[in-house]
Amino acid sequence: MKARVLLLFAVLLVVLSSPTVLADWEISKNVTHRSTISLRGYMDEIFIYQTEEGLAGSKLVYGSRGSGTATRTVTSYVDECEIYFNIQGEFDYHPYEPQTSENDLRGALRAKNREVGTIISENYSEMAYLIEEPVSSQNDDGLPVYEISSRQRGTVWLGTW
Amino acid sequence: MKARVLLPLVVLSLMLGSPTGLGAWSIAGNVTEHSYIYLSGYIDEMKIYQTDKGIAGQKLVVGTEGSGTVAKRQTAYVDDSEMYFNEWGVFQSEGDLRNALCAKNYAVGTVVSESYTEIDYLIKDTTVFQNDNVSVYSIASEGRGTARLGARVKDGYDGVTIMTYGGTYIGDFNIRFDLGGGGLPCP
Numbered sequence: 001m002k003a004r005v006l007l008l009f010a011v012l013l014v015v016l017s018s019p020t021v022l023a024d025w026e027i028s029k030n031v032t033h034r035s036t037i038s039l040r041g042y043m044d045e046i047f048i049y050q051t052e053e054g055l056a057g058s059k060l061v062y063g064s065r066g067s068g069t070a071t072r073t074v075t076s077y078v079d080e081c082e083i084y085f086n087i088q089g090e091f092d093y094h095p096y097e098p099q100t101s102e103n104d105l106r107g108a109l110r111a112k113n114r115e116v117g118t119i120i121s122e123n124y125s126e127m128a129y130l131i132e133e134p135v136s137s138q139n140d141d142g143l144p145v146y147e148i149s150s151r152q153r154g155t156v157w158l159g160t161w
Numbered sequence: 162m163k164a165r166v167l168l169p170l171v172v173l174s175l176m177l178g179s180p181t182g183l184g185a186w187s188i189a190g191n192v193t194e195h196s197y198i199y200l201s202g203y204i205d206e207m208k209i210y211q212t213d214k215g216i217a218g219q220k221l222v223v224g225t226e227g228s229g230t231v232a233k234r235q236t237a238y239v240d241d242s243e244m245y246f247n248e249w250g251v252f253q254s255e256g257d258l259r260n261a262l263c264a265k266n267y268a269v270g271t272v273v274s275e276s277y278t279e280i281d282y283l284i285k286d287t288t289v290f291q292n293d294n295v296s297v298y299s300i301a302s303e304g305r306g307t308a309r310l311g312a313r314v315k316d317g318y319d320g321v322t323i324m325t326y327g328g329t330y331i332g333d334f335n336i337r338f339d340l341g342g343g344g345l346p347c348p
Contacts, residue, residue, distance in 0.1 A: 028344075033324065033341070035336075035338045036335075043329065045326070047325075049323065096331070
C-alpha cells in the first residue's frame with residue numbers, strides 16, 4: 001500500500017516539476033521562415049503566428065490582398081518565448097485583368113423532375129467547346145435514369161441532393 | 162510464475178525501448194528514386210510517400226495533371242525515419258496544366274503545400290526534407306498563372322499552432338519560400 005502511494009506521488013512530482021509545463025513547446029524548438037515574392041497580378045495572403053494558445057503569449061497577424069505589382073520579403077523567427085517578424089515590400093496598385101480567350105463565357109442549366117420524369121436542359125457554348133447531354137430514359141420500374149457526361153476546359157460544379 | 166510475469170515485461174520493455182517504435186520498417190531498408198520526364202502531350206501522375214502509417218511519421222504527395230510541355234526531374238530518398246524529396250520542372254501549357262505538392266510531418270507538426278493551376282508557364286524547384294526532429298521546406302518558383310501556397314506549424318501533432326500561412330498569387334509571380342521547423346539552430 002505504501003509503495004503504491006509513494007509511486008503515484010513520485011509520478012505526480014515528476015509531472016509537476018517537469019520543465020515542459022503545458023504552455024511550453026515540447027517538440028518544436030523554433031520556426032524560421034523567409035519568403036520573397038515578386039508579383040504582377042493579384043495576391044491574397046495571410047500569416048498568423050503565436051507562441052501560446054488562447055489569451056496568452058504573443059500573437060501576430062499579417063496580411064495583404066489586392067492587385068498590382070508587389071515585391072515583398074517576409075522574415076520571421078518564432079520560439080516559445082518570442083516572435084521576430086520583418087516585412088519589407090513595395091506595393092504598386094494597378095488593376096489586374098487576366099488574359100481571356102474570345103470564348104470565355106459558358107453557361108449550362110439543367111432542371112429535373114424525377115417524379116414526372118421530365119428533363120429540361122439548356123447550355124450555351126461557343127466554338128470548340130462541348131457539353132454532351134444524353135437523353136434520359138426509364139428503367140424497368142418506370143423510373144427515370146439520368147447520366148451526365150461532359151467534357152470542357154474550365155471549372156465544373158457538380159451537385160447532388 | 163515468475164517467468165510468466167518477467168517474460169511479458171521483458172518483451173514490453175523491448176518494444177517501448179526500441180528507438181524506431183512500431184513504425185520501423187522490418188524489410189525495406191530505404192527507397193531511392195530518380196526520374197526524369199520530358200513530355201509534349203498529356204500527363205497525369207501522382208506519387209505518394211510515407212514513412213509510417215496513419216497519423217504518424219512523414220508524408221508527401223505530389224502530382225501533375227494536364228496537357229502541355231513538361232520537363233521535370235524528381236529525386237526521392239525515403240527510409241523509416243526521414244524523407245528527402247526534390248522536384249525541378251519546367252511546364253508550359255495553355256492553361257490546362259496543374260501541379261501540386263503537399264508534405265506533412267506529423268512527428269514535428271508541420272505541413273506545407275503548393276499548387277499551380279492555369280499554368281501558362283512555370284519553372285519550379287521544390288525541396289522537402291523531413292525527419293522525426295526537423296522539417297525543412299524550400300520552394301522556388303517562377304511563372305504565369307495561379308500559385309497557391311500554404312503552411313502550418315504546430316508543436317507536434319496536437320500542440321499549439323505556431324504559424325499559419327496561406328497565399329494565393331495570380332498573374333506573373335516569382336516566389337522564394339523557405340520554412341524550417343523543429344530543432345533547427347537559430348538563424
